[in-house]
Amino acid sequence: MPQPNVYQVDLADISLRVTEWPGEGSPVLLLHATGFHSRCWDEIARRLPGVHMYAVDLRFHGGSERHGEVNWRLMAADIEQLLERLDLRDAVGVGHSIGGYLMAYAGARQRWRFKRLLLIDPVIFAKQLYEDQFAQSPQVDPTLNPVSRRKNQWRDAEEMYRRFRDRAPFAQWEQQILRDYCEHALREVPGESALQLACDPLHEASIYLSQKGNEAIHDLLPQLTMPVTVLRAPPDPDDHT
Numbered sequence: 001m002p003q004p005n006v007y008q009v010d011l012a013d014i015s016l017r018v019t020e021w022p023g024e025g026s027p028v029l030l031l032h033a034t035g036f037h038s039r040c041w042d043e044i045a046r047r048l049p050g051v052h053m054y055a056v057d058l059r060f061h062g063g064s065e066r067h068g069e070v071n072w073r074l075m076a077a078d079i080e081q082l083l084e085r086l087d088l089r090d091a092v093g094v095g096h097s098i099g100g101y102l103m104a105y106a107g108a109r110q111r112w113r114f115k116r117l118l119l120i121d122p123v124i125f126a127k128q129l130y131e132d133q134f135a136q137s138p139q140v141d142p143t144l145n146p147v148s149r150r151k152n153q154w155r156d157a158e159e160m161y162r163r164f165r166d167r168a169p170f171a172q173w174e175q176q177i178l179r180d181y182c183e184h185a186l187r188e189v190p191g192e193s194a195l196q197l198a199c200d201p202l203h204e205a206s207i208y209l210s211q212k213g214n215e216a217i218h219d220l221l222p223q224l225t226m227p228v229t230v231l232r233a234p235p236d237p238d239d240h241t
Contacts, residue, residue: 002021002022004019004020004021004042004045005019005020005021005022006018006019006020006063007020008063009082009085009086011078011081011082011085012081013068014059014064014065014067014068014078015064015065016056016057016058016059016064016065016078016082017038017056017057017062017063017064018038018054018055018056018057018082018086019038019039019041019054019055019056019057020052020053020054020055021045021051021052021053021054022052023049023050023051023052023053024050024051024052025050025051025052026052026090026091026092026115027052027053027054027088027089027090027091027092028051028052028053028054028091028092028093028094029053029054029055029056029083029088029091029092029093029094029103030044030053030054030055030056030094030095030099031055031056031058031079031093031094031095031096031098031099031100031102031103032055032056032057032058032061032096032097032099033096033097033098033099034097034098034199034204034207034208035061035147035199035204036061036096036181036185036199037057037061037062037063037181037184037185037198037199038055038056038057038062038184039055039062039180039181039183039184040177040180040181040184041053041055042177042180043174043176043177043180054086054088056079056082057198058075058078058098058099058102059074059075059078060199060200060203060204060207061198061199062184062198062199063198066200066203070203070206070207070210071210071213072098072101072102072105072207072210072211072213072214073105073213073214073216075098075102076101076102076105076106079102079103079105079106080106080109080110083106083110083113084110088113089112089113090113090114090115091113091114091115092114092115092116092117092118093106093107093114093116093117093118094117094118094119094120095117095118095119095120095122096120096121097120097121097122097123098123098207099120099122100119100120100121100122100123100124100230101122101123101124101214101217103117103119103122104117104119104122104124104217104220104221104224104228105217105220107224107226108220108221108223108224109220109223111223111224111225111226114226115226115227116226116227116228116229117224117226117227117228117229118228118229118231119228119229119230119231120231121231121232121233122230124217124221125214127215127218130211130214130215130218131215133211134211134212134214134215140209142202142205142206142209143202143205145205145208145209147201147204147205147208148201148202148204148205149201150197150201150204151163152196152197152200152201153194153195153196154186154194154195154196154197155194155195156186156195157179157182157183157185157186158182160182160185160186161178161179161182164178164182165178184198185197185198185199186198
């Protein structure tokens with residue numbers, strides 16, 4: 001399969017990395033989960049040759065810039081701007097986890113650009129849960145979240161792959177997808193000999209903790225007039241954590 005085109009798209013206050021696989025027909029826009037990046041979709045592109053696909057590194061992830069407030073609605077606004085810059089029409093929108101939230105948010109506000117959406121385990125909770133759990137919760141220091149203490153010094157992608165391949169949840173991944181994740185998950189940092197995660201663990205923790213106000217998605221969901229498919233993974237019967 002030909003290599004994708006990888007480029008930056010400059011928006012109002014951020015530059016996002018876009019990976020594009022040229023093809024025919026309706027374009028497909030792919031949004032990844034928190035802590036991952038656009039190249040996690042490489043295997044999907046390999047299995048759908050000839051389909052025109054765009055995958056985006058969200059703010060704080062991959063090759064996109066890492067600055068600004070950690071705020072889901074700000075990240076959704078990034079996707080809205082990107083849709084305008086790419087001028088996508090008759091598109092299929094696919095989002096995983098936070099990507100599902102962002103796709104639903106942007107899709108509702110620019111529904112004329114999409115013919116259908118596929119939301120994979122979208123982080124969209126019942127309205128009551130937002131009110132009970134997030135509306136009154138105090139601001140939590142992200143440095144206290146265990147995610148912020150992820151290993152963040154790596155020799156190379158091979159070290160990362162060998163560390164993760166036998167560990168949950170990565171042990172359940174297809175090996176090529178795990179390799180794609182590791183190959184593009186690290187970045188060089190000036191003055192540092194080791195590679196670091198492109199999505200800094202502190203940013204990742206902050207995203208998980210920044211749920212206050214996300215109930216606004218419920219006001220937008222009725223505007224999703226195109227067909228929407230939601231995929232939910234069943235619970236693992238062997239997981240007793």
